[in-house]
Amino acid sequence: MFQIRIHGRGGQGVVTAAEMLSIAAFLEGKDAQAFPSFGSERMGAPVVAFCRISEKEIRSREPILNPDAVIIQDKTVIESARAFDGIVEDGFVLINSPADIETKLNNVRMKCIGATEIALEQIGRPIPNAVLLGSFAALTGVIKIDSVIKAINTKFSGKIAEKNIKAAQVAYERTLGGI
Amino acid sequence: MSSLTMGNRFGQNTALQSSSNRPNTLTSGHRACQGCGEGLAARCAIDAAYAAAKGKIAVVNATGCLEVVSCSFPDNSWNVPWIHSLFGNTAAVASGVAAAFKNKGQTDVRVIAQGGDGGTTDIGMGCLSGMFDRNDDVLYICYDNQAYMNTGVQRSSATPALARTATTMPNSQYSGSDPETGKNVPDIAMAHGIPYVAVASIGDLHDLERKVAKAINIRGAKYIQIHCPCPLGWGFPTAETIRIARLALKSGMYPLFEAEKGVLVGSTPIEDQIPVEEYLRVQKRFVHLFGRNAVPENIGILQKIANNNIEKYRLGGMSDE
Amino acid sequence: MLYQLEGSQAVARAVALCRPEVVCAYPITPQTHIVEGVGELVRSGQLENCQYLNVESEMAAISVAIGSEAAGVRSYTATSSQGLLYMMEAVYNASGLELPIVMTLGNRAIGAPLNIWNDHGDAMSARDAGWLMMFAENNQEAADLHIQAFKIAETLKCPIMVCMDGFILTHAYEKVDLPEQDKVDEFLPPYNPVFALDPKSPCAIGAMVPTTEFMEVRYLAHLRQLEAKMVIEKIGREFSAKFKRNSGGLIRTYQTEGAETIIVAMGSVLGSIKDTVDDLNQASSSNKYGVVSVVSYRPFPDEQIREALKNAKRVIVVEKAFALGRGGILSREIELALNGLNIEIIAVVAGLGGRVITKAMLSEVFQQPKNRLIFLGLREDVVRQEYKAVLDERRA
Numbered sequence: 001m002f003q004i005r006i007h008g009r010g011g012q013g014v015v016t017a018a019e020m021l022s023i024a025a026f027l028e029g030k031d032a033q034a035f036p037s038f039g040s041e042r043m044g045a046p047v048v049a050f051c052r053i054s055e056k057e058i059r060s061r062e063p064i065l066n067p068d069a070v071i072i073q074d075k076t077v078i079e080s081a082r083a084f085d086g087i088v089e090d091g092f093v094l095i096n097s098p099a100d101i102e103t104k105l106n107n108v109r110m111k112c113i114g115a116t117e118i119a120l121e122q123i124g125r126p127i128p129n130a131v132l133l134g135s136f137a138a139l140t141g142v143i144k145i146d147s148v149i150k151a152i153n154t155k156f157s158g159k160i161a162e163k164n165i166k167a168a169q170v171a172y173e174r175t176l177g178g179i
Numbered sequence: 180m181s182s183l184t185m186g187n188r189f190g191q192n193t194a195l196q197s198s199s200n201r202p203n204t205l206t207s208g209h210r211a212c213q214g215c216g217e218g219l220a221a222r223c224a225i226d227a228a229y230a231a232a233k234g235k236i237a238v239v240n241a242t243g244c245l246e247v248v249s250c251s252f253p254d255n256s257w258n259v260p261w262i263h264s265l266f267g268n269t270a271a272v273a274s275g276v277a278a279a280f281k282n283k284g285q286t287d288v289r290v291i292a293q294g295g296d297g298g299t300t301d302i303g304m305g306c307l308s309g310m311f312d313r314n315d316d317v318l319y320i321c322y323d324n325q326a327y328m329n330t331g332v333q334r335s336s337a338t339p340a341l342a343r344t345a346t347t348m349p350n351s352q353y354s355g356s357d358p359e360t361g362k363n364v365p366d367i368a369m370a371h372g373i374p375y376v377a378v379a380s381i382g383d384l385h386d387l388e389r390k391v392a393k394a395i396n397i398r399g400a401k402y403i404q405i406h407c408p409c410p411l412g413w414g415f416p417t418a419e420t421i422r423i424a425r426l427a428l429k430s431g432m433y434p435l436f437e438a439e440k441g442v443l444v445g446s447t448p449i450e451d452q453i454p455v456e457e458y459l460r461v462q463k464r465f466v467h468l469f470g471r472n473a474v475p476e477n478i479g480i481l482q483k484i485a486n487n488n489i490e491k492y493r494l495g496g497m498s499d500e
Numbered sequence: 501m502l503y504q505l506e507g508s509q510a511v512a513r514a515v516a517l518c519r520p521e522v523v524c525a526y527p528i529t530p531q532t533h534i535v536e537g538v539g540e541l542v543r544s545g546q547l548e549n550c551q552y553l554n555v556e557s558e559m560a561a562i563s564v565a566i567g568s569e570a571a572g573v574r575s576y577t578a579t580s581s582q583g584l585l586y587m588m589e590a591v592y593n594a595s596g597l598e599l600p601i602v603m604t605l606g607n608r609a610i611g612a613p614l615n616i617w618n619d620h621g622d623a624m625s626a627r628d629a630g631w632l633m634m635f636a637e638n639n640q641e642a643a644d645l646h647i648q649a650f651k652i653a654e655t656l657k658c659p660i661m662v663c664m665d666g667f668i669l670t671h672a673y674e675k676v677d678l679p680e681q682d683k684v685d686e687f688l689p690p691y692n693p694v695f696a697l698d699p700k701s702p703c704a705i706g707a708m709v710p711t712t713e714f715m716e717v718r719y720l721a722h723l724r725q726l727e728a729k730m731v732i733e734k735i736g737r738e739f740s741a742k743f744k745r746n747s748g749g750l751i752r753t754y755q756t757e758g759a760e761t762i763i764v765a766m767g768s769v770l771g772s773i774k775d776t777v778d779d780l781n782q783a784s785s786s787n788k789y790g791v792v793s794v795v796s797y798r799p800f801p802d803e804q805i806r807e808a809l810k811n812a813k814r815v816i817v818v819e820k821a822f823a824l825g826r827g828g829i830l831s832r833e834i835e836l837a838l839n840g841l842n843i844e845i846i847a848v849v850a851g852l853g854g855r856v857i858t859k860a861m862l863s864e865v866f867q868q869p870k871n872r873l874i875f876l877g878l879r880e881d882v883v884r885q886e887y888k889a890v891l892d893e894r895r896a
Contacts, residue, residue: 019506022673026504034673059638059771061668062858235699239567240706252707260697262570263706264593268563271555275522275567275575276697278551282521282573288699306563309556 001054002142003064007083008073008096011043013129016155017071018049020133023154024147025053033058046077053142069140072096073115073128078103092140096128111139113171122167123160134168138175145172194384195227202229202258209256210248214417216407216424217245217322220381221293224320224391224405229259231392232289237280239273241294241303242266244329245322267302269294270310273317281316289395293320296337297327299404300364307364311371311400318394318401321364324409332412336362339432340484341477342464344412349467358480368402369441375399376438380406382424386435386447406433414463426458431485434492449494455481502677507639507669510676511604511662512537514643516547517684518602518650520576521691522568524553524561528583529616530666531606535578558583562590562601569599570705572696574650577601580666581608581622588626591659595630595721597706600653600660600691602646603631607767607820608666609853617854618666620767620820623797624829630721632660632728633798634748635766639669639676641795644739644747647679651688652735656728663797665768667854679743687742725799732796750801752793753808755781759790762809763866764834765818766794769850769857773818776862789866794830802837809834814844816866818857818876822849827873850876 004021008014015036022034030053037048050064065085069092072083078095087093089107098114113135115128122131130152137145145168152164195201204225211218228236237260240246246263249256264272273292280288292310294303299321310317326344327333334344340358343349347356368376375397379387387405394401408423410416415423427433430453436446456478459465468477489495503510511534515523523542525535541547551568555561558579565575579587584605594601609615610622623633632652636642642664653660664670695703709717729750736749746752754774756762763773770793777789792808794801809815815838817831826832828847835845846869851857855877865876 019673023504026502026675031675032504032673035668036671058674060775060859061672061768061771063856065858237571237697237699247708250704250707252709252713255704255707257704258702260699260702261704262567262597262697263704263708264563264566264597265589268559268566268590271560271563272567272570274553274555274560275524275564275569276571277567278522278553278564279568279571279573279575282549282551282568283571305557306560309560312556313553315553 001052001056001058002068003066004051004053004069004071005064005067005083006049006051006071006073007077007081008047009077010045010047012047012073013127014047014073015049017073017129017133018051020130020148020151020155021051021136021143022053023151024133024143027147027150028143030055031058035061037063046081048081067091069094069136069142071132071136073132075101094132094136094139096132109139111135111175113175115171118167118170122170123163130164131167131171134171135175138172145169195230195388196223196384202226202234204229204257204259205249206256206258208254210251211244212411212417214410214420215244215248216381216409216420217295217324218248219420220322220387220405220407221245221249223381223384223387224293224403225259225291227388227391228289228291228318228395231395232287235288236260236395237276237288237290238262239264239269239276239290239292241269241292241298242329243295243298245293245295247329266298268306269298269303270317270319271306273319274310274313274315277316286316290317291320291395292317293322295328296321296323296325297335300336300362308367308371311368311373311402314373314399316398316400318391318403320391321402321404322407323404324407324412326409326412328409328412336360337364340480341468343467344464351472354467354474354477355464365402365404365438369438371400372441373400373402374440375401377403378406378433378435379403380424380428380433380435381408382406382421382428383435383447390437412464414466415461419461423458423461426453426461429453430455430458431489431494432458432481434488434494436492443492446492446494449489452489455485501680502675504673505639505676506533506671506673507642507664508533508671509537510639510643510678511646511664512541513678514646515576515602516541517679517681518576518647518688519547519574519690520550520602521573522551522553522565522575524555524564524575524577526555526558526561526579526583528558528580530608530618530670531578531580531583531604533670534604534606538576558587559590562587562594562603565601565603566590566594566597566599569594569601570597570697572691572693572698574654574691575601576603578604578606580606581610584622584626585610588629591626591629591631594659598657600650600657602649602653603659603661604646605661605663606666606670607663615853616666618668618820619852619854620663621852623661623663624821626661627798627829630658630725631798632656632658632725632732632796634660634662634732634796635794636662636664636669637768637770637793637795639664639672639674640745641747642669643676643678644743644745647684647688648735648739648748652728652732654691655731655735656724658724658728663767668768677745683742687739728799729796729801732799748795750796751804751808752795754791754793755787756790756792756808756812758787759812760788761814761816761866762790762792762812763816763818764792764794764805764809764830766797766830767820769818769820772857772859773862776859776866779859780863780866800833800837805834805837806841809838809843810841812843814846816846816848816869818848818850818862820851822847846872846874848874848876
């Protein structure tokens with residue numbers, strides 16, 4: 001089982017990111033479960049969403065306490081949301097930031113990428129979720145970039161889908177090159 | 180046989196109710212009180228609807244006097260499809276019935292919701308407003324006897340100013356129902372902009388039948404409120420029901436009018452307005468307004484209401500008709 | 501066909517496959533996505549021949565369904581929490597009038613204090629309303645139960661509530677196998693009620709019933725609930741045969757063979773419970789723990805539960821609601837079902853108002869239950885401090 005926790009703010013597509021991740025895994029024939037940190041969060045409030053990916057049936061529904069990967073869509077929530085809590089040894093941390101970030105984490109595989117910048121450049125809107133999924137595919141190898149593209153296509157259509165796919169691909173390539 | 184009776188029975192203007200062809204949708208044998216205005220109004224209204232819709236109607240009934248007296252197991256006085264659900268949800272149930280017939284392609288089946296003033300203007304107001312809002316294809320008929328008669332004459336929001344009820348008993352400090360309270364549901368219905376709103380009375384049977392027959396074939400939400408004197412609740416002899424209803428009309432206390440899409444389109448003119456005292460004096464619910472301990476200004480309050488009605492609903496012989 | 505879907509969307513599509521003719525929608529968290537989903541299917545033409553009404557309250561939602569069902573068409577609505585309480589008068593009315601409405605209950609706590617998260621307080625408030633009540637363990641079952649629900653309800657002329665945990669299921673994306681329309685059509689024939697409002701043959705529905713018959717009417721409703729046990733099992737079997745998948749029925753057992761301790765629960769918490777039981781059994785290389793899922797809460801399957809639990813030494817009931825001043829509700833029903841058997845019964849009240857239930861918490865309480873009535877994860881320090889303050893105030 002591979003468990004992912006996504007942190008960000010309302011309006012950034014955090015829940016949609018978890019959903020698309022689960023769709024990507026589903027398209028690869030895996031079992032996947034995605035769910036938000038249920039609440040009545042409004043635009044701008046910190047939001048958490050979760051995704052589990054497994055070869056076997058997923059039954060447990062507890063929140064993800066020990067993630068194998070954490071995706072940070074907005075670095076300003078790291079402290080208040082305790083975004084790094086419980087990360088497993090050698091886990092992955094993917095942060096939306098053009099510059100590297102200093103953390104106290106040891107034994108994690110960390111990648112910072114300017115996802116908002118890529119989103120603005122490719123999509124024209126500061127929605128970093130699809131970008132980060134492209135990067136996530138490259139960083140972890142848990143899902144394929146093709147599956148991410150298919151997932152984006154199930155969730156969006158037309159120009160929006162095209163632009164998000166392009167953005168995810170750019171992030172994928174940059175992440176591969178940067179490791 | 181007087182010529183008046185002859186005229187009523189056989190004349191050109193025969194009311195459906197006085198013809199031998201009346202559908203009798205509410206058959207005799209029901210348990211309404213002697214002289215019940217509501218029972219009479221319901222039979223007249225549903226008969227008229229039945230005739231105008233060629234027998235294709237379905238009726239939803241709120242809890243209340245009418246429901247209790249007309250359908251108590253194992254007896255049923257209704258010759259039409261009829262359902263009683265609850266006190267406050269009648270308009271919504273009727274919306275559901277209308278939606279079902281619409282989906283079955285049977286829009287020729289006309290849906291009626293009916294209830295007393297309590298079930299309409301108080302507890303049923305939310306569902307009624309929702310039905311108006313959605314413009315559901317339902318004719319809602321409110322039989323207005325101006326208090327909760329089924330539970331023993333308690334005040335409703337349709338109770339007139341200064342009337343005595345079990346919960347607005349007059350004493351040395353209070354003169355019946357507070358004149359600052361109450362709501363005008365026909366006006367509220369008009370404010371929803373629904374296709375048709377009318378006020379009728381069992382004191383004018385031709386008008387009542389005409390309004391129901393007109394409303395039943397209009398698509399969308401319709402509201403008709405019918406004045407129904409209650410011998411028990413108002414305190415008058417059971418033979419006086421129609422006369423009291425007519426006194427209400429003549430005094431201006433119950434204005435008859437019609438409105439389409441929120442605009443007043445017609446009203447029944449009052450030819451010889453009578454003072455409100457003539458209407459009030461014959462009812463025990465207003466007895467405290469007269470006699471030794473009466474407050475003289477009170478009659479003036481009610482006269483002012485009647486005069487306002489005449490002006491507001493253009494009853495002063497300036498009818499559009 | 502397999503889809504990766506939000507639970508609410510899965511249910512909306514399952515409901516649409518059942519071809520409801522009237523759907524009433526009123527928003528309340530966490531149920532709202534379901535009626536939104538059905539509305540979208542109606543507007544896009546995927547669900548044809550359906551009247552979709554945006555109503556002004558839950559009281560109107562259920563009342564519209566009462567009217568449309570009485571006029572003879574299949575009707576559906578959904579609600580949660582306060583919404584269920586707001587419509588409660590009509591909830592009783594629907595069962596009394598024998599109208600087979602299907603309603604989804606996206607389970608949520610009841611306030612005050614206001615809380616939008618999951619527990620079973622809402623469902624428990626309707627336990628004596630004369631409805632059938634079934635609880636889904638996951639979104640596959642939530643979808644499947646709705647397809648069965650229309651058939652069960654219409655067979656028995658009894659409304660049915662399909663309960664699915666708010667947020668935990670309604671907002672979770674997972675794999676759901678949705679059947680093809682033609683197969684659902686084969687399984688669920690068009691609704692054809694014996695009595696309906698019809699000008700061609702007028703009938704009166706909802707008469708006042710006097711003291712001389714009221715008890716008989718209620719007793720017949722009781723018999724209908726008892727009969728429902730057979731109908732639910734039968735339709736569950738039919739469903740399994742047709743769709744090659746076990747969903748529904750009265751109860752489900754998991755690893756109960758030879759188990760000393762059996763955990764009983766309803767709804768989505770069963771997933772975490774099964775994982776925990778697997779871990780415990782694996783660690784001890786034995787089959788010490790088993791699980792019984794209560795799928796049908798109304799009617800309550802006493803005989804089946806007694807049969808499934810009779811050889812256990814201890815039964816731990818994990819329940820998401822309780823009766824103030826009294827204790828567990830589901831556990832009381834289990835006690836009645838096990839009456840006369842020498843089995844220890846522990847009530848674990850958990851997850852109230854969405855309080856997180858972790859496998860670690862479950863594991864601990866399964867191995868060492870400290871009382872007969874346990875409030876899982878209760879912050880005792882907060883309670884002590886607050887209760888002391890209350891007592892101090894009273895003295896002052």
